[in-house]
Amino acid sequence: MSHRSHRRDFLKTSTAVLAGASMPYWFTSASNLALGAQSVNDRPVLGCIGTGDRWNAVGPNALEFSDCVAVCDVDAKHKEKGRDRVKEIQGKKGNAAEPEMYEDYRKVLDRKDVQVVTIVTTDHWHSKIAIEAMQAGKDVYCEKPLTLTILEGKQIIKVLNETKRVFQVGTQQRSEMSANDNKIQNQFLKAVAIARSGRLGTIKKVTCGINRGETSSEIPKADVPAELNWDLWLGQAPMTDYLQGGFGNNKSYPESRTHYEFRWWYEYSGGKMTDWGAHHVDIGMWALGMDNSGPISVEGTAEHPVPFQDGMPTVSNRYNVATRFDVTAKFENGAELYIRSEGDNGVLIEGTEGRIFVNRGKLTGAPVEELAKNPLPESLLKELYKGKEPKGGGNAHMQNFFDCVKDRGLPVSDVYSHHRAMTTCHLANIAIRLGRKIEWDPKTEQIINDKNAAKWIGREQRKGYEINVSV
Numbered sequence: 001m002s003h004r005s006h007r008r009d010f011l012k013t014s015t016a017v018l019a020g021a022s023m024p025y026w027f028t029s030a031s032n033l034a035l036g037a038q039s040v041n042d043r044p045v046l047g048c049i050g051t052g053d054r055w056n057a058v059g060p061n062a063l064e065f066s067d068c069v070a071v072c073d074v075d076a077k078h079k080e081k082g083r084d085r086v087k088e089i090q091g092k093k094g095n096a097a098e099p100e101m102y103e104d105y106r107k108v109l110d111r112k113d114v115q116v117v118t119i120v121t122t123d124h125w126h127s128k129i130a131i132e133a134m135q136a137g138k139d140v141y142c143e144k145p146l147t148l149t150i151l152e153g154k155q156i157i158k159v160l161n162e163t164k165r166v167f168q169v170g171t172q173q174r175s176e177m178s179a180n181d182n183k184i185q186n187q188f189l190k191a192v193a194i195a196r197s198g199r200l201g202t203i204k205k206v207t208c209g210i211n212r213g214e215t216s217s218e219i220p221k222a223d224v225p226a227e228l229n230w231d232l233w234l235g236q237a238p239m240t241d242y243l244q245g246g247f248g249n250n251k252s253y254p255e256s257r258t259h260y261e262f263r264w265w266y267e268y269s270g271g272k273m274t275d276w277g278a279h280h281v282d283i284g285m286w287a288l289g290m291d292n293s294g295p296i297s298v299e300g301t302a303e304h305p306v307p308f309q310d311g312m313p314t315v316s317n318r319y320n321v322a323t324r325f326d327v328t329a330k331f332e333n334g335a336e337l338y339i340r341s342e343g344d345n346g347v348l349i350e351g352t353e354g355r356i357f358v359n360r361g362k363l364t365g366a367p368v369e370e371l372a373k374n375p376l377p378e379s380l381l382k383e384l385y386k387g388k389e390p391k392g393g394g395n396a397h398m399q400n401f402f403d404c405v406k407d408r409g410l411p412v413s414d415v416y417s418h419h420r421a422m423t424t425c426h427l428a429n430i431a432i433r434l435g436r437k438i439e440w441d442p443k444t445e446q447i448i449n450d451k452n453a454a455k456w457i458g459r460e461q462r463k464g465y466e467i468n469v470s471v
Contacts, residue, residue: 047138049105049120051079051082054143073103105132116139119141124148126146131467134167164408168401174188174283174397174412176393199370200351200353201352201353204336206337206347207338209280212342215305221243233258236467274425274426274429278422296442298328300432302322302326311433324342327428386410387410390412397412397413436453
């Protein structure tokens with residue numbers, strides 16, 4: 001189903017939220033539900049949920065278009081840093097107000113003045129916060145990868161359709177960056193346009209190079225830092241010991257289960273498969289024209305740093321996501337998408353009449369060299385950019401989001417296409433964890449012919465942190 005038909009199927013009022021699901025506590029009055037209908041000022045009111053390292057870019061970018069009244073983080077040091085950064089930026093613009101600080105994100109969602117939220121938390125918190133933000137009438141900018149499981153993507157889409165919020169995913173490659181010594185702007189968008197325009201002939205193969213995952217030594221138990229709410233940080237993930245060791249591959253953070261290093265634990269993330277896959281697999285499926293569909297099968301091989309049994313790690317004090325992998329996703333039209341840890345980081349797009357390679361520094365291939373004489377149609381670029389003129393530059397992705405907040409349009413990195421890209425990544429992880437081919441029906445969005453594997457589209461959530469949305 002296309003994003004246009006999804007939008008036509010939106011419910012006619014934003015008050016019809018999740019019939020049968022438990023009502024979140026912050027819906028204390030009818031005025032909360034009316035938030036979706038209020039007019040959006042030139043500078044919407046912003047709440048920032050998660051103010052760790054990645055927020056250092058996302059937060060200031062959002063503050064170019066909005067005014068922040070609340071910052072939230074389960075780490076008090078991050079929270080205070082976020083407050084100070086907001087005060088600094090807004091103070092230079094003559095806004096001396098100090099944002100309120102919160103540990104519990106629900107307190108931000110409970111504020112009737114907050115119209116827009118940024119969600120820059122660990123991966124395993126993205127979906128629950130985003131769903132509850134939409135239910136509370138907020139528009140959402142959420143960092144990638146949006147989901148921890150395929151089921152979470154389906155839940156988000158259901159709530160998005162019901163609440164009609166504006167939702168941008170932080171896959172900035174769709175809007176920003178430049179290549180070939182800044183001679184080519186928006187190289188990923190242009191690579192997709194080259195593929196979709198037929199200049200490569202029929203696209204047969206896309207290869208996404210996303211680098212290896214990280215490993216660790218044995219990480220010892222440690223006291224939870226006084227500034228961190230460990231229970232709230234874990235959220236839906238199982239309760240476990242806090243671990244912290246020495247500095248390994250990352251010189252900024254010690255080996256642990258938390259800040260930045262959470263990426264290397266299946267409990268909280270999907271490793272490189274979802275961390276970089278959220279970028280490059282997204283571009284690959286966009287180029288294939290499969291951004292609102294999916295593969296029919298996924299299979300591959302992988303190396304993990306710890307032993308696995310029935311798809312689950314048997315060691316709890318070392319990183320456990322795949323370090324090396326080679327995965328093939330096959331589509332109904334015969335095209336194939338490869339996800340590999342080896343080779344150049346980037347996306348190689350191959351058709352019957354040519355090939356191009358694109359990453360964050362270059363866009364190469366004969367069809368690229370011909371652009372000077374035969375430029376891409378502006379109408380095609382605009383169509384791929386969801387009806388808006390692609391502007392390029394370092395903050396184009398956030399600008400696209402706030403433009404859509406004003407006109408209620410569909411952002412360039414919409415939830416529908418991101419869910420499809422993440423589904424491919426999640427299927428890849430299921431395949432390499434179980435060690436067998438996974439068959440997928442992209443229409444019903446179900447794993448077929450394998451009852452055990454079909455259970456892996458979701459996962460058990462810790463009591464009190466469940467996502468209460470039936471699909």
